[in-house]
C-alpha cells in the first residue's frame with residue numbers, strides 16, 4: 001500500500017532528532033577507484049575458454065560446497081570450480097538446463113503471467129547427502145528434484161515444490177535442511193496469500209503454520225533460518241498486528257519452532273506447529289526520540305564472538321522515512337530467553353495489546369518442546385488448553401534487545417540501503433580480527449573493522465576501512481537499479497575473496513587491496529587494514545593467516561606521525 005509522504009516539517013523535525021541522536025558517521029579511510037574494481041574476475045555463464053556473447057544470466061541462488069560453487073539461475077544450473085580462474089573470468093565446468101515443459105508454460109500464460117515469468121527460476125539450492133536438492137518456480141507450478149553434485153544430473157522423480165518454493169520468482173523464500181527434514185518459509189499458492197513455515201521430506205509427518213491467521217503471519221518477507229539447539233529460528237519482517245495504527249507498520253521478527261515438533265492433538269493444531277512463537281527484533285538508536293530500523297534485510301550465520309553465539313542483522317528504515325541502515329547484533333541466549341518471557345494478547349479487537357498475566361498461562365508452558373521421558377513426551381500429547389493458548393498467542397510481549405542496546409553500525413542520509421552482510425571473525429595474520437563486509441542496494445561494498453572495547457564488553461567501536469563499487473557494468477549487463485541488486489554476499493576464505501552475486505553476473509572481489517598502498521609505508525599503515533602489512537622489500541602486502549613474514553601494521557591506532565610524507569603519487573597505482 002502506498003502511504004503518503006510525511007509532511008516536510010515532520011521530516012525536518014526527524015532530521016534534527018536524528019542528527020542529535022546519531023553519532024558521527026565518518027566516511028571510509030579509502031574509497032577504491034573504479035578502475036581498480038573493474039578488473040575483478042567475473043562469472044557470466046560461459047564455458048571454459050569461450051568468449052562468445054550470450055544472454056545475460058538470471059542468477060537466483062548460489063551454494064558453496066568446498067571448492068565448488070553451484071549457481072541456480074533461470075532454467076540453468078551451473079557448477080563452477082573456485083580454484084580455477086582464467087585471467088579475469090571464471091567459467092563453468094558443468095551446466096544443466098532444467099526448463100518448464102510446454103504445458104506448464106501454457107497454463108502459466110493462460111493465467112495472465114508474462115512469458116519472462118513463465119520460466120524455471122531456481123529458488124532453492126541446498127546440499128543433500130550425495131548431491132543437491134533443487135527447487136524451481138517452474139512457470140508458477142513449483143517443482144523440486146535431487147541432482148548429483150558432480151555431473152548435475154537429475155536423479156529420481158521430481159516432487160511438488162508447493163510450500164517449499166514460491167510460485168513467483170520475485171518472492172523471498174528460505175530453505176534449509178536439519179536432521180533430515182527440509183524447513184522452508186515461503187508462500188503456498190499462486191496468489192501468494194498463504195504464507196507458511198513448513199517442514200517436510202523427513203521421517204516425521206509434514207507440519208505447517210496455521211493457515212490465513214494474521215496473528216501468525218501478516219504479509220511476511222522471509223530472510224533467513226538458523227539452527228540453534230533444539231530449534232530452528234526464522235528471521236523475517238511483516239506488518240505488525242500489535243499496533244492500533246491506521247497505517248501499516250512493518251517490523252522485524254524472529255520466530256522459532258522445535259525441530260522435532262510432531263504437531264497437536266486431533267482437536268487442536270493437528271499437523272500444525274505446537275511450538276511456533278515469534279518476537280520483535282529491536283534494532284534502534286536510543287535517545288530522546290527513539291529511532292527504529294524496522295526492516296530486516298539479511299542476517300549473518302551464527303558466529304562466535306567474545307564467548308557468545310551472536311547473530312548480526314542488517315536493517316533499514318522504510319522507504320517513506322529518513323533513509324538509513326543499521327547493523328545490530330543479537331545474543332542467541334538473550335534471544336532465546338525472550339521466548340521464555342511473557343506472551344502478548346489483545347483481549348478484544350478494540351483493545352490495545354497487553355502482556356498476559358502469569359496466572360493465565362497454562363501448563364506445561366505453551367510453545368515448549370516435548371521432552372523425552374516426561375509426561376508430555378510428544379507434542380500431540382499436550383493438553384488442548386495449552387495447544388489452544390499457543391494457537392492464539394504466538395507473539396511474545398518483549399522485543400529482543402540488540403547487544404549493547406544500540407546498533408554496531410549506522411549509516412543515514414546515504415543514497416543506498418545496506419542489505420547484505422558477511423563477517424570474517426578470523427581476519428588478519430593472527431586470525432584474531434573481526435571484519436564486516438556490507439553490501440548495498442547499489443552494489444557497493446563497505447568494509448568495517450570491529451574493535452572490541454578494552455573491557456571486552458559487548459559494545460564495540462568500528463572503523464570504516466573501505467568503500468568500493470562491486471557491480472561492473474562493463475562486464476555484467478547494462479547499468480540499472482535491478483542489475484545492481486546484490487543477491488548475496490559470501491566469503492571464500494581459502495582464496496581470500498568475496499563472492500558478489502548479481503542477477504546477471506558473479507563478481508569476485510579480494511578481501512583487501514594492499515597493493516594500492518605499496519608505494520609508501522605511511523599509506524599502508526594509515527589504511528589500518530588488518531589484511532595488509534608493510535613487509536620487507538618496502539611493499540604493502542596481503543598477509544596470509546599465520547604468515548611468518550615480518551611485517552608492520554597499526555590497526556589499533558593507524559599512527560603515522562613518525563613516518564615521512566608520501567610524495568605526490570603516494571596514493572599508489574595498481575599493478
Ligand SMILES: *[C@@H]1O[C@H](CO)[C@@H](O)[C@H](O)[C@H]1NC(C)=O
Nearest residue numbers: 065066067068127130131149
Ligand atoms: C568437503 O571437504 C571435506 C574436508 O576436506 C570433506 O570431508 C567433504 O567430504 C567434502 N564435501 C564434499 C561434498 O565434497
Ligand SMILES: *[C@@H]1O[C@H](CO)[C@@H](O)[C@H](O)[C@H]1NC(C)=O
Nearest residue numbers: 128129130146155156157159
Ligand atoms: C532425494 O535424495 C534423498 C537422499 O539424499 C532421498 O531420501 C530421496 O528419496 C530422494 N528423492 C527423490 C525424489 O529421488
Ligand SMILES: *[C@@H]1O[C@H](CO)[C@@H](O)[C@H](O)[C@H]1NC(C)=O
Nearest residue numbers: 372373374375376377378381
Ligand atoms: C511416551 O511415553 C509413553 C508412555 O508414557 C510411551 O508409550 C510412548 O512410546 C512415548 N513416546 C515417545 C515418542 O517417546
Ligand SMILES: *[C@@H]1O[C@H](CO)[C@@H](O)[C@H](O)[C@H]1NC(C)=O
Nearest residue numbers: 282284286290398399401405
Ligand atoms: C528497544 O530498545 C530500547 C533501548 O534499550 C528501549 O528503550 C525500547 O523500549 C525498546 N523497544 C521495544 C519495542 O522493546
Ligand SMILES: *[C@@H]1O[C@H](CO)[C@@H](O)[C@H](O)[C@H]1NC(C)=O
Nearest residue numbers: 428429430431432433434452
Ligand atoms: C592478535 O594476536 C596478536 C599476536 O598474538 C596480538 O599481538 C594482538 O594483540 C591480537 N589482537 C587482538 C585484537 O586480539
